[in-house]
Amino acid sequence: MPETYVGGVPEAEIQALFDDEGMPFEAGADRIGRFLRKLAALVLSRIQRGDAGPFAMFLLGEQVRQRVGSCGCTSKPKPLFSNGNDPIGARVWMMNARLAETHELDIDFIDDGDTFAAVITAGLGDLPAVTLDLRTPGEPRLSLFPDGCNQPGVKYEIEITDRPINPERMKAALDTFYAENLRTPMIAKAGHATSPWRKASKGVPSERPEEIIEGRLLPQLKRLFPRHDSRSQAVNEDGIVDISVYMPEPTRSGLPGRRCDYVLELKALADRTSNDNPSSTDHAEQIEKGYIQALAYSRAEKSLHAALCLFDMRAADFTDAACFADVQDRAVTERIDLWRWKLLRSSEEGRHVRYRSQAAVE
Numbered sequence: 561m562p563e564t565y566v567g568g569v570p571e572a573e574i575q576a577l578f579d580d581e582g583m584p585f586e587a588g589a590d591r592i593g594r595f596l597r598k599l600a601a602l603v604l605s606r607i608q609r610g611d612a613g614p615f616a617m618f619l620l621g622e623q624v625r626q627r628v629g630s631c632g633c634t635s636k637p638k639p640l641f642s643n644g645n646d647p648i649g650a651r652v653w654m655m656n657a658r659l660a661e662t663h664e665l666d667i668d669f670i671d672d673g674d675t676f677a678a679v680i681t682a683g684l685g686d687l688p689a690v691t692l693d694l695r696t697p698g699e700p701r702l703s704l705f706p707d708g709c710n711q712p713g714v715k716y717e718i719e720i721t722d723r724p725i726n727p728e729r730m731k732a733a734l735d736t737f738y739a740e741n742l743r744t745p746m747i748a749k750a751g752h753a754t755s756p757w758r759k760a761s762k763g764v765p766s767e768r769p770e771e772i773i774e775g776r777l778l779p780q781l782k783r784l785f786p787r788h789d790s791r792s793q794a795v796n797e798d799g800i801v802d803i804s805v806y807m808p809e810p811t812r813s814g815l816p817g818r819r820c821d822y823v824l825e826l827k828a829l830a831d832r833t834s835n836d837n838p839s840s841t842d843h844a845e846q847i848e849k850g851y852i853q854a855l856a857y858s859r860a861e862k863s864l865h866a867a868l869c870l871f872d873m874r875a876a877d878f879t880d881a882a883c884f885a886d887v888q889d890r891a892v893t894e895r896i897d898l899w900r901w902k903l904l905r906s907s908e909e910g911r912h913v914r915y916r917s918q919a920a921v922e
Contacts, residue, residue, distance in 0.1 A: 592688055592706060593782035595620050595657040598642070600702065600720040600786045602659065603692055605644045613649040613694030615669040619679070619708075620688040621654050624661045628654060632682040635663040648692070652679065676709040685710035690718070704783065719785050722807055724864050725821040727897055734869065737780050738901040742773065742871065744910040748903075756828060756873070760905045764836045765873055769828040773871055774802055777826075781805060788821065798856040802826045804863070820863035825854040830873040843874070844886060851887040854896050867897035877902070 589597065599618055621627045628635045638646055641655070641662035650669050655662040667682065669675045672691070679685055686708045693701040702718040705711065716736075719729070742748050745760035753776065756769035766772055774792055781790040781803070789806040803824040811817040827850040829843050850868045858866035868891070870883060884891070884898045891898050904910045 589782040590779045591657050592620065592704070593779055593786065595659075595688075596690070596702075596704065596718060596783055596786035598657070598659050599690060600718070602642065602644050603648070603700065603702065604720060604787075606648050607694070607700055609644075611647055611649050611694075613692060615650060615672065615675070615694070616648045616692040617652045617669055617675060617679070618690045618692075619652070619654040619665075619684055620657060620690070621684075622656065624654055624656050624663060627684075627687075628663045628665075631665075631684055633678075634666040638662045638664050649694070654684070654687070676712060679709045684708075716784060718783070720787055722787065722809070724807070724819070725785065725788070725805060727865055727867075730822055730865070730867065731897070731899060733781065733784050734777075734899065734901075737777055738871075741776055741780075742901065742903055744904050744907050746907050756871070756903065757905075758834055759836070762836065763831050763873065763875055763905060765828065765830040765832070765834055767834040769830065769871070769873065770802070770826050773828060774826055778803060789818070794861075796857065796860040798860045799853065801857045801861065804857070804861055820861040821865065823854060823858045823861055823863045823866040824869055825850050825857065825867070826869045826871065828871045828873055831875055847883065848886060851891060851896060851898075855894055858896070865895070865897065867899055870898075870900040871903055872900055873903045875905070 642659040652665045652667040689705040704716045748755040758764045758766045794801045805822040806818040809819040854866045854868045
């Protein structure tokens with residue numbers, strides 16, 4: 561058979577590299593995720609060198625030279641910025657995702673409100689922005705504004721320490737992912753995204769909805785935890801892990817190693833098949849299977865935490881207690897988190913649930 565090529569490289573050579581080196585850290589990350597990974601490493605290196613901040617801002621651009629030339633402020637190029645030798649505090653920077661083309665803008669970062677306003681005035685308010693806040697000793701705060709300074713209300717806290725991810729932090733990340741990507745059909749398909757629904761109003765899922773959800777969740781985890789290595793479909797002796805989250809960590813003897821912070825087992829339950837036929841799946845059996853998978857994979861990976869993540873596409877409004885009744889006690893003993901999110905079938909249902917819950921609180 562003739563040799564096949566991918567991007568001018570023989571496919572056999574790519575396979576050999578994968579066999580030798582494994583999956584690249586950046587696989588599955590989007591452009592902002594790749595940018596955050598490189599930026600987090602550089603920021604930490606500067607903090608270790610005593611860079612005092614207390615603030616800095618980093619703007620992610622394309623065709624940086626042209627954009628800088630047309631903006632409303634002066635700048636100077638910093639071609640060696642990615643080496644990590646330039647102080648970053650009290651400055652605003654504009655760069656590409658690889659940090660290879662970086663410019664220092666003539667905007668001082670002294671006050672956050674004034675700096676956001678200056679960036680907007682310069683015509684750069686649409687660029688994804690990351691702020692660094694070093695005002696709390698030992699607690700560097702990196703915040704992502706994916707819609708730029710124009711939309712400061714859209715903000716995500718980025719974890720750049722090497723501390724393990726605790727259940728509260730992971731659950732918050734997944735809650736945000738659900739609210740912004742899956743809660744209603746309109747949200748699920750926004751921006752021409754691949755939706756887990758084929759026809760939401762009838763409860764018809766797309767083919768393999770779990771894989772769709774997994775594929776959309778992975779880039780979000782890579783954004784929120786850029787120093788971690790979030791992997792999809794990692795193989796161990798017990799099977800294939802949906803998502804596992806690692807932190808590179810040397811062994812006691814100083815050799816390269818890793819710590820597994822989390823194993824996530826995803827399950828999507830639906831009343832109908834992707835062909836719009838009644839589903840014959842035993843949902844209690846699927847939940848049991850998911851629990852056993854989460855437990856087995858957690859032990860195989862020696863993970864600090866594990867979670868069974870249930871994305872409920874069924875019409876009935878089950879409670880968490882009812883869904884997990886058969887595994888709840890065992891999950892507590894084995895420290896397996898049981899989390900569930902309800903995928904609503906219409907925007908009308910979404911409004912009803914939201915304002916009904918608000919009325920109940922009031």
